Amino acid sequence: MNIKEVKTLIQAMIEQKCNVTPMFWGRHGLGKSAGGHQAAKALGYKMLDIRLAQKEAIDIAGMLFTFEDKELGMSVTASHPPQWFADALKKGKVIIFFDEFNMARSETTNATFEIVLDRKLNNQKLPDDVFIMCAGNPEDERYQTTPMSESLRDRLMHIKVEGNVDNWLEWAGEEELNPHIVSFIRACPGMLWHQNKLDEKFPVEIRHSERSWERASRIMQLKVDEDLIAECLCGIVGQEIAMAFLKTIEKDNMPINVKEVFAWKKETADRLKKYKESMRQDLIAITCHDFVDYALKNKAEASKHIESVKKFINALDESMAQVVIQGTRAIGADGEKGTVGWAAEFMKDSEIHKKLLAVNEVVKEVKKAKAATEAAKTAR
Secondary structure (H helix, E strand, O other), X not given: OOHHHHHHHHHHHHHOOOOOOEEEEOOOOOOOOHHHHHHHHHHOOEEEXXXXXXXXXXXXXXXXEXXXXXXXXXXXXXXXXXXXXXXXXXXXXXXXXXXXXXXXOHHHHHOOHHHHHHOEEOOEEOOOOEEEEEEEXXXXXXXXXXXXXXXXXXXXXXXXXXXXXXXXXXXXXXXXXXXXXXXXXXXXXXXXXXOOHHHHOOOOOOOOOHHHHHHHHXXXXXXXXXXXXXXXXXXXHOHHHHHHHHHHOOOOOOOOOHHHHHXXXXXXXXXXXXXXXXXXXXXXXXXXXXXXXXXXXXXXXXXXXXXXXXHHHHXXXXXXXXXXXXXXXXXXXXXXOOOOOHHHHXXXXXXXXXXXXXXXXXXXXXXXXXXXXXXXXXXX
16 A cells, blocks of 8 residues: 555545554655645644654553542552543544554553554543554564564554655655655656565564454445455455455355345346356355255244245255255254255255256265275285
8 A cells, every 4th residue: 555545544534433543564764654644634633643662651551640539448549641642532633643663662562452442541532533543664674673462463454555656756746855856766766765575575464353353344334445445454354365255245246145045036046057157166155055054053944945945956056956955954854843854845856856866876986986996906
């Protein structure tokens, strides 16, 4: 993501009140904070730049003090919030920017837990118009960084920020940098920064958890370009899982769900046919396994739709039909109230019967081939 995209993302998150904390990763000199400053300026916000590498835990969590609790009859401790937090509470319209995040001591970064995840400190909740963002350098041999704990890493949405010559030239013009320098970089864009192969890697390992999907859900509601959504999801659950998830929500690329099986219609049958023709066995397999799981847990409900179920099975190829038949044929066998005997219903249908016979023939051939192989080995 380049600086211009960072600005777009932050601005959208603030305007749409998406309270997910982004962590922007990138090499030194990149201007990772620039996107935040630009978004703050565009929205009339103030940017509180807090360099964690120069802070102690007390600068984040606040100063402890004691007071007499008359009800308990003893002294108890509480904490005075730091000035920057008090300013955010009073004034609002603030971006709290934790810079040099992974260059601070672990006790300092740990002090940010409550702010980053819950948007509060010592039970003082930040107003909705306060946005939190972080930035740090890659975890490689070029930088003296403090490894993040698993729980802290999981509280953040990790975004890799990369250099962009056009962005820099636009900024250089606004800042009125020396025109000879600007002309030189325009002519020789490769001279803008030192090229390092380490920058090609994603700067931090993503390890997602149940909490990650809640943040992913908030990001999915953002009204921004799809490419930005994809980068954000990669920074929450990792690239491989994010890409697999995004594939499932592409148009006409969702597995058929159980409700659609029960209400079997021509358009559903057409979708299944399309998946078969395009070799999307993965989507068909998801439907079959989800259906079997649901039917076994909701036998009486599923039995009300047995005719649709048979149409669904008839639309499958032999191997997938076998998955559904074998998984559900015992339904009704032990006389559950409100269920039909599925095995008997399947055998009444001539097309389903043919599928079973075809599968059985294949099984026989496989067994025969295995037996011949074993016999040949023994003969040697």
